[in-house]
Amino acid sequence: MDELSSAPDTKHLVLARAGVDRAAHRRLDEPWLAAAWSHPTTKVLPIAGGEAFVVDAGGGTELVLLPSFEAPESGSRYFLGTDEDGVHYFALDCESLPGRLDGDARPAGLREVGGSLSDRDAGLLVHAVALEHWHRLHTFCSRCGHRTEKAGAGHLRRCTSCAAEHYPRTDPAVIMLITDSEDRCLLGRQALWPEGRWSTLAGFVEPGESIEQAVGREVLEEAGVRVAEVEYVASQPWPFPSSLMLGFLGRAHPDGTGITVDGEELSEARWFSREELRAGMEAGEILPPSGISIARHLVELWYGEPLPAAARW
The missing domain is CATH 3.90.79 (Nucleoside Triphosphate Pyrophosphohydrolase)
Structure with missing residues (x-):
């Protein structure tokens, strides 16, 4: 794209x-x-x-x-x-x-x-x-420590002691597909994932941080790549357990595309051309993101069409 x-x-x-x-x-x-x-x-x-x-x-x-x-x-x-x-x-x-x-x-x-x-x-x-x-x-009050009880038809818990009201938690997380000047996409993998599984980078938004800042920080921390520009795409709830995934497309800074993985969040990261990704999927060597994840949608936006059916799981 x-x-x-x-x-x-x-x-x-x-x-x-x-x-x-x-x-x-x-x-x-x-x-x-x-x-x-x-x-x-x-x-x-x-x-x-x-x-x-x-x-x-x-x-x-x-x-x-x-x-x-x-x-x-x-x-x-x-x-x-x-x-x-x-x-x-x-x-x-x-x-x-x-x-x-x-x-x-x-x-x-x-x-x-x-x-x-x-x-x-x-x-x-x-x-x-x-x-x-x-x-x-969330059965106990974070303010006074007493028990809470369900209210609001399940969308609220109220403390039985201090009457503080607590609402369901949603943690904002950014997930991004970054491309370089050759229009290759940056994908990474975690050591615990199945062999061959690659996906987009992602991470939680920190206190006092904009979502755009979070995109740049997470990509730099995990892969050592500097992000020059980002654009919001869409969001998707991810109740595993309580995240809201905020999807982005982004461009790497021309002078900051060298990869250095952090070894904690990611064990590997690399740039993929469409041809390399297609060949890897056809050979069964690359497993793309799950079909229920917004990561799949971001990859397909860049790829230009749905990924091969054989690559789905």
Whole structure:
């Protein structure tokens, strides 16, 4: 891709899809929430440990959503929203998923099935997974140390002692595809990744830092490459456990393209031409980023077309 200003189509980012209005104005309306839960068309998504029941159908995957009167009696309810037909959706945070369901239902997580879910189901599962993890790790008040309790239909925890309110945490992280003057892209790999796996560089935004500054710092720290310019592309939630990935394209400074990996975040980094990346994928020597990651989208923007099907996982 020759111009940073090319406008990408981001509607197919797997974990950034949704088909339900979150209806945040309803979260503190307890009578309305009780009525919504009891409505005969309401659908409930049981979730435990980041997994929900799914069924494979029609070449894709669907969430198993239960009527509220069939949902387990125990567990925390999180209101997820209402669709255009007036159907209400709740997640039910369980210690474990309910007993075996009829048919071919099986437990699965976002990494496995995120790419094969519909827009509605992908949005519901991302929302539910993020809330479940946050609630499990934030049972005590960071101000006074006392226990907190769920409020706001699952989007708030309130201290039982000092009444401090705590909201779900989202950590901003930058993820970037950097190119050089020869239009090669910079990819790196971590030592713990499967053999041949390469991806874009990424890192968390630090306090008091802009996202553009974070891009430059992370690339310099991890690969020793200086970044001259960056342009924002799109964002995608990454609830593993609580990140928001902010995607960028960037150009390396002409005098700063030499690579020196830090040996901690990255074990290797290198510049790839399109021909080198294509040949490596065709030979099975290079595994590109996962299809559910925004990293895949950034690489494909530069590559100019979807990566070969054989390279997907």
